[in-house]
Amino acid sequence: MENLDQDISFDASNQLAPTREMRQNWYETASWAKFISIVGFIMAGIALLLVSSLTTIFAMLAQMGVDTPGLNLLNSLGTGMTIYMLVLVAVQVALNLFQYRFATRLKTAVQRTDQVAFEEAWLNFRNLFRWSGVFLIVLVVFYLVFSLYLLAVLLPTEGG
Amino acid sequence: MEDHNQPLDEGLNSNQSSSPGLQITARIRQFWRESTQWALFFAILGxxxxxxxxxxxxxGASSGAAGVAGGLFVILFAGAFIFFPTWFMFQFSQKLKLGLREENNTAAEAAFRNLRRLYQFAGVLLIILLSIYAIAFLFLLLMMGRNM
Known part of the structure; x- marks a missing residue:
């Protein structure tokens, strides 16, 4: 007696399947991705230290009574710049986390033939690309608006 | 006891799956499909x-010989730092899309080869940049030591 689903059986020859070359490329990709994400975490840490030390230096100079136009300008920009830098660092950490998870999960999947890790790796890869894309769109829009604002501020001054 | 009767080239055929355990499921296909769209977006921006x-x-080149020389230098620099990763990203996107559409393993292999090249390029570039930073830092320390 034949199975009812005999004719719709899975034909592996016509389907995408992980080959030896793919696995080698995934393994190397995972190694580089892990390295890049670890360096990214270190860079984010250094950036965080720099931001906090800059805030402290500005506060100390203000306490010491140093009063120059340059310092005043930096001080007025200070809070905004600090928030901007903190947001950038936070985004970098989040993206690095996706990258790190992608790297470690993919390596585990290739080494141990772990299907769950394999799916998690590509989920994190998709998330990395998706959020990088969203962040890039926000950044481009932000720069465009900022450029237009600068033009609007500068042009009347030059005209007058 | 180990089985020594296996052929030496077992698993070396790149057209066959060497890992029956790993499956490209519908969920993974969906992740790849979405990733190709974002990759195309990044490539277009690049x-x-x-x-x-x-x-x-x-x-800038219309400003004279100095402008031309400076322009060429920047184009070569940009070519190295921007063109190659953008090209790898574009190839990854297009080949994986083709692989998914036509169930083509060769195209999918090419896609992941390009993804590996992209990461390799970024990694090597990062190592070079870190080396330059390290050398600059050492140089700075050396100069400060001399001045003290």
């Missing part, structure tokens, strides 16, 4: 940025 750069340099 090409646009390159085009803008070339356009700006061509305008």
């Amino acid at each position: 090409f646009l940025y390159l085009a803008l750069l070339v356009f700006t340099l061509l305008q």
Whole structure:
């Protein structure tokens, strides 16, 4: 007696399947991705230290009574710049986390033939690309608006 | 006891799956499909940025020989740092899309080869940049030591 689903059986020859070359490329990709994400975490840490030390230096100079136009300008920009830098660092950490998870999960999947890790790796890869894309769109829009604002501020001054 | 009766080239055929355990499921296909769209977006932005750069340099080149030399230098620099990753990203996107559409393993292999090249390029570039930073830092320390 034949199975009812005999004719719709899975034909592996016509389907995408992980080959030896793919696995080698995934393994190397995972190694580089892990390295890049670890360096990214270190860079984010250094950036965080720099931001906090800059805030402290500005506060100390203000306490010491140093009063120059340059310092005043930096001080007025200070809070905004600090928030901007903190947001950038936070985004970098989040993206690095996706990258790190992608790297470690993919390596585990290739080494141990772990299907769950394999799916998690590509989920994190998709998330990395998706959020990088969203962040890039926000950044481009932000720069465009900022450029237009600068033009609007500068042009009347030059005209007058 | 180990089985020594296996052929030496077992698993070396790149057209066959060497890992029956790993499956490209519908969920993974969906992740790949979405990733290819974002990769295409990044590649288009990269090409646009390159085009803008070339356009700006061509305008600068009209200012004379110095402008031409500077423009060429920046184009070569940008070519190395922007063109290659953008090209790898574009190839990854297109080949994986083709692989998914036509169930083509060769195209999918090419896609992941390009993804590996992209990461390799970024990694090597990062190592070079870190080395430059380290050398600059050591140089700075050396100069400060001399002045003290």
